[in-house]
Amino acid sequence: MSWADLIVLLMVVLVLATAFATLFLRNLLGAAVATTLVSLAVSVFYVILRAPDVALTEAAVGAGLSGLLLALAAKRLGLWHIEVQEAGLDERGDDPC
Amino acid sequence: MTEFTLYTFLAASLGLIAIGIGGVILSRNLFRIVLALSIAEAGGNLLLVLIGFRHDAIAPIIEPGRALTTMVDSIPQAMVLTSIVIGAGVQALALALAIRARASYGTLDMGIMRARMEADINRVAGAESAASLHAPASSSTLLTERKA
């Protein structure tokens, strides 16, 4: 078992934990942050699978573009506003299920 | 890279697909549905690249001054490259639609949104039923059943 295998195991733990966190975090901005972490681990996977082109695309799109997109959309949806007010509003946006 | 590692990759990609699809079904919040969709898509892309992987091969890029050896399959990589960019476009469009839906219905929750949507449809249908003979007869009972 080489150390590349250990990095794979580490990243598998990271990707599964953050993917579950996306579903179960009550705060939606935290969930958006978790998806950028998922794409981080997936990008490392692509490098281990000898696909630098795909890793570059995933890094650019998943970390940069998706982060910008989710941040701007969260601003327009007022998600941070919801968390600050701690519910009590009409939106039940924080309920995961 | 051992066989075990490849199966770890397989488990990771299938886990991502399952988590993503489960999230799309389970979540009631539109924003979370968009996030879960992008996770499922990442899992599918990872699976495709994994299928093209080859033992003892280098990345499909020729470096000058280096002997030619075996390379991994470049076709799945090219397809996944397309898929990731399209996925970003889909995510942007879905977020724009979510923004629009919240502007129209004042909520991101699917259950509340559906109730308001049906109320809207009923109001329009009810308004038309005064003028029209072809009003849908069952629409109002549908709403009362949902509310009960």
Place this chain on the structure above:
Amino acid sequence: MLTRYSALIFAAGLAFMLFVLFSGLPLGAPGMVVGQAVLDRAPAEVGAANIVTAVVLGYRGIDTMGELAILFAAATAIGLVLGRSRGSRHCPPAIQPGGFILRAGNDMLFPLLLVVGLYIILHGHLTPGGGFQGGVVLAAAFVLPVLARPTDMPSHAAMAWIEGLAGAAFILTGMAALAYDRAFLAPLLGTGEMGALVSAGTLPILYLAVGLKVGAELASLLLSLTEEGGD
């Protein structure tokens, strides 16, 4: 509640089914019927050191054009859905101006992002990367200043012009191949020396067009998200 549990069972069953299906695959030793042929022929035929670029632009160029069309459709649909309010060209900024650290950091980061983006685009046939990735970096370069200083927006008209000209350049380069009795989007101008910056025929030109188009498209998409429009 019943829906939740049935959905969980569905997701678990789906994962199990996929695992059974895919565990039969020859992992680590793919068949590579088409892949091996491409790997054998691409360096001599296309001349790009990056085989993925050779596939994306040399062998599947028309798919890339379709991809650009899909991105264009998505950007147009977003502009349509979010709909800027008519008449108000100078919308009030959505976000208050950033602090000193953000503004100074943005001033230093902007040239770096620009150089990285152009490097990724222009070396698309030599190193990993290419038009799409570089375009994303360029879009980030032009959207980050808006976060720091929301008052000075880049102009939408200039971006629309860049996008249109780049798209036209892509299609014209593709149609130039028709004049030489080649297929649409076939690489021209010979292959050149492998590994040199000016090599691989028209692929760098095509990728430059793709990069500028994607960059302008994504930047205008992100900017239309920042503006408080129709709602």
Place this chain on the structure above:
Amino acid sequence: MTLAQGIQFLALFVFAAATLLGLLRFLLGPATPDRLVATDTLTVVATSILVFMAAFLDSALYLDVALVYGVLAFVGVIALARIIETGHK
């Protein structure tokens, strides 16, 4: 154990510890700013993992990935932090 092997072992230990600690802070972090800082830490760790991977695979091509990741992850985190800073009107 040669010196290079020792350095590899040490680097692997540091990566594992940093990733797990960052992940712990991300999962435990009570508020979103905590999670965002954990994410920033994890992106730095991932960038160094990518650079180390380039050394392991003996190819400079993978350095481009680390470059783009390092630059753009910063942009994404900045955007999210900006929304948290001024998001509530």
